[in-house]
Amino acid sequence: MTTNRPVIELDGVTLCYRLAKQRIPSFKEYALHWVRGALTYEQLWALKGVTLAVGRGEALGIIGRNGAGKSTLLKVVSRVLAPTGGRVAVHGRVAPILELGTGFDFELTGRENIFLNGLLLGHPKREIEERYDAIVDFSGLGDFIRSPVRNYSSGMLARLAFSVLTAWTPEVLVLDEFLAVGDVHFLRKCEDRLEQFKASGTTVLLVSHSPESILENTRRCIWLDEGRVRLDGPTADVLAAYTASAEEAVASS
């Protein structure tokens, strides 16, 4: 279902973090350093030039070792982080789950959190009210919706987060290591919904360390390695190459 115009276009995207220990914590120190002319930063390049185009309705899996830049890439696509260099164009609304629990207030009830989370995702209150019943219904949380989220298990939290996020059909859905939580029943529901979304033209980006999850939900996959796209192709091939390389690394160590 890919059309000519990509929904996500990244062109030579780089992103640099300043290491936390190198950051100048106070204005006083900044002024002192500035006077001495000793303002140096240690830099960490999480993305070193990523070029990528993802079409409408396409599902892209992203794999790679810890620290390869997967989550950073998702943050750039979600417009949470602005790239240091290169060009990013994302056409349409992005709905991300970058970390389970963000946008939730653990002291509030599930019900209140549906509103908080919906608002944080940029939806008007009226639309949340309209979809409230459907959200609770999809989450399958039943009466738990009235108890504070701090009592939820991570699976329940995932149910709530996914239900709110997908109550609207976004142009781009971004899931970071999400399908690993939750039970099989809910996983099926999630995957069904993902299929519906893809069919209706939503582009899906999926980061996961579970090969099954990637294989099940995507046909195309990229392998990120030290901030660069090492391989881009059909999911099965990329997974095979990645697994082979990982096994090789283990064998040689």
Next chain:
Amino acid sequence: MTDLFRHRDLIWHLVQRDLRVRYRRSTLGLLWTMLQPLLMMLILHVVFSHAFRMELYGYPVYALAGILFWNFFSQSIVASMNSLRGNASILSKLPVPKAVFPVATVVSGVVNLGLALVPLFGILMFTGHPMTLALLFLPVSILLAALFTLGAGLLLSPLAVFFSDVVELVTVVLTLMMYLTPIFYPMTILPEQYRWVVRFNPVRSILEVFRDPIYYGKIPPAQHLAVCAALALVVLAIGAFSFRRSSDRIPFYI
């Protein structure tokens, strides 16, 4: 801007949450926010009218109007500086326009100021201070004060993310500014040669737009209003511009 407008329900939600937290903290709740400026006014009244023998007609009203304005201004600035750090997990993981936090802070400050007008009217009536229709001008005064404060908040809040000691620094500067603003003293008690310092203090100009209708019962002169409106808009423009420029860097520092 359009992004902020799209998130107006979120802003209002943050305002409500802020108010709930503020009023839940003490048993007296709402009453306490009204009492605090009143007690402050009482102290100032005793100190200045009795101990220092300063004579100013209707001093309690004069001081209370000043205190309410100053509380709004200084608390909003400090709170907006803390608002970004306080919502660090959201800012680094959700694509929310970062300005919603300082904006919500100033809006909740306005609501608080509105609530604090209740005891102010009480004092006006209690002391028999003349009240005129000029009081109806107050919403305009508050709007000007809010735009000015928001501008300052937008300018300073990213700095509080980049440097952890800026909040302390600003607190000290605010204390200095409080004394350079005729909040609890009239301009006339200052020696002639120092008055220009206070006269050129922009906060003083905005304060007068707020206090004129209350204390003097008159709408501020058109010329003064024009200057203040320009001042508020310039500060807001500078704040919005600098916030926009630095907002991309915010998630890297929190």
